[in-house]
Amino acid sequence: MTSEGTVELLDATGVADAPSDDPAALLARWRPGRGTWFSGPRGGLLAEGAVRRFGNPDDVGDVLDEVAASGSGPSLVVGALPFDPAGPAALVVPREVTWSPALGRTVEAPAAGRPSPHWGSRSLPEPAEYEAMVVEALRRMGAGDLEKVVLARVLDLQADGPVDQASMLRGLAARDPSGYVFAVDLADAGAPRTLLGASPELLISRRAGEVIANPLAGSAPRRRDPADDEATGAALLASAKDRHEHALVVTDVAGALAGVCDDLAVPAEPSLIRTDAMWHLSTTIRGRSSRSALDLARALHPTPAVGGVPREAAGRAITELEPFERGFYTGMVGWTDSSGDGEWVVALRCGEVCGASARLYAGAGLVPASVPSAELAETTAKLETMLASM
Numbered sequence: 001m002t003s004e005g006t007v008e009l010l011d012a013t014g015v016a017d018a019p020s021d022d023p024a025a026l027l028a029r030w031r032p033g034r035g036t037w038f039s040g041p042r043g044g045l046l047a048e049g050a051v052r053r054f055g056n057p058d059d060v061g062d063v064l065d066e067v068a069a070s071g072s073g074p075s076l077v078v079g080a081l082p083f084d085p086a087g088p089a090a091l092v093v094p095r096e097v098t099w100s101p102a103l104g105r106t107v108e109a110p111a112a113g114r115p116s117p118h119w120g121s122r123s124l125p126e127p128a129e130y131e132a133m134v135v136e137a138l139r140r141m142g143a144g145d146l147e148k149v150v151l152a153r154v155l156d157l158q159a160d161g162p163v164d165q166a167s168m169l170r171g172l173a174a175r176d177p178s179g180y181v182f183a184v185d186l187a188d189a190g191a192p193r194t195l196l197g198a199s200p201e202l203l204i205s206r207r208a209g210e211v212i213a214n215p216l217a218g219s220a221p222r223r224r225d226p227a228d229d230e231a232t233g234a235a236l237l238a239s240a241k242d243r244h245e246h247a248l249v250v251t252d253v254a255g256a257l258a259g260v261c262d263d264l265a266v267p268a269e270p271s272l273i274r275t276d277a278m279w280h281l282s283t284t285i286r287g288r289s290s291r292s293a294l295d296l297a298r299a300l301h302p303t304p305a306v307g308g309v310p311r312e313a314a315g316r317a318i319t320e321l322e323p324f325e326r327g328f329y330t331g332m333v334g335w336t337d338s339s340g341d342g343e344w345v346v347a348l349r350c351g352e353v354c355g356a357s358a359r360l361y362a363g364a365g366l367v368p369a370s371v372p373s374a375e376l377a378e379t380t381a382k383l384e385t386m387l388a389s390m
Ligand SMILES: C=C(O[C@@H]1C=C(C(=O)O)C=C[C@H]1O)C(=O)O
Pocket: 150, 152, 201, 216, 217, 218, 219, 280, 305, 306, 348, 349, 361, 362, 363, 364, 365, 366, 382
């Protein structure tokens, strides 16, 4: 079904009637400006072409009804919503959707795998200034205004030629096979602009009414030596500072879901997960809901995994202290269909790539026990996910 030049068989709704049985070949079909890739441990999809593009997530229901009435495309929307809930989204009803099983270890890493030393690079803010931002956030916490806030920085890269986005996507998939890997077409009028990344964090998935949320918070960089690495993970799981940082997020997410889900099950203790670059504290929350995946995602967003507690004071600190716009970083990426099923992940370990330029993002959650140099090191380690696939 997926080999080059083979025409997909479409059913009446335009959805490919059989999923791809070769996820790596399907991934290799993605090209910048021509569609969106989204995959995770429960499988994924390649969305190609555009029947409708729109920017207001409130319009999803109406758009899907119109597309169904005209029979012009599948009953599915893919794309990204920005960090700012009032900002314009990048949503599309694709012309064609091909579903894929989970990538697992099917993708081979491309030979490339580091920005060339000849590329220009600039950290915004500079590392010392990031530490000063952390100090200011801690001051606000000491004054009693703030319990937790996530502060981020960006790394701007200027290559000596167009960045190979398809190779980056393969690199991200090869290095983090159990992560959520995405390449979202941001549909700029000019050159293709893509949100590329490999996020470990599931905001919400809903399939046939079954809901899963998997908030993460509390992190430590992976270590090269296996014994050191295991010890780092164990120390994270035992860390009072990280457990507190994690509990703030779980309480917020579980509280928001309690109003819109039945049979909510919230584990009392976090567990550990690892990506290629990081250890994280993780809690998998399960329930049932008649609300759509996108409704649930928007009810949760922004969780304190990317914003903070209390929400308003954290939002103020982010606006006042971060010297750049987050755009889609710490927003969400995913899909939703007309039955209400869907999957939305937090847009992390990601960057926007356009032509020869790339802007990579990374942040860290701050609580009163945070140490500025450790939080800076955490953002550096998080940037590694993207840097290693460039
Ligand atoms: C903000 C980021 O990650 C978030 C912050 C985390 C933390 O502070 O421990 C962990 C996972 C994410 O929820 C990022 O990767 O940029």
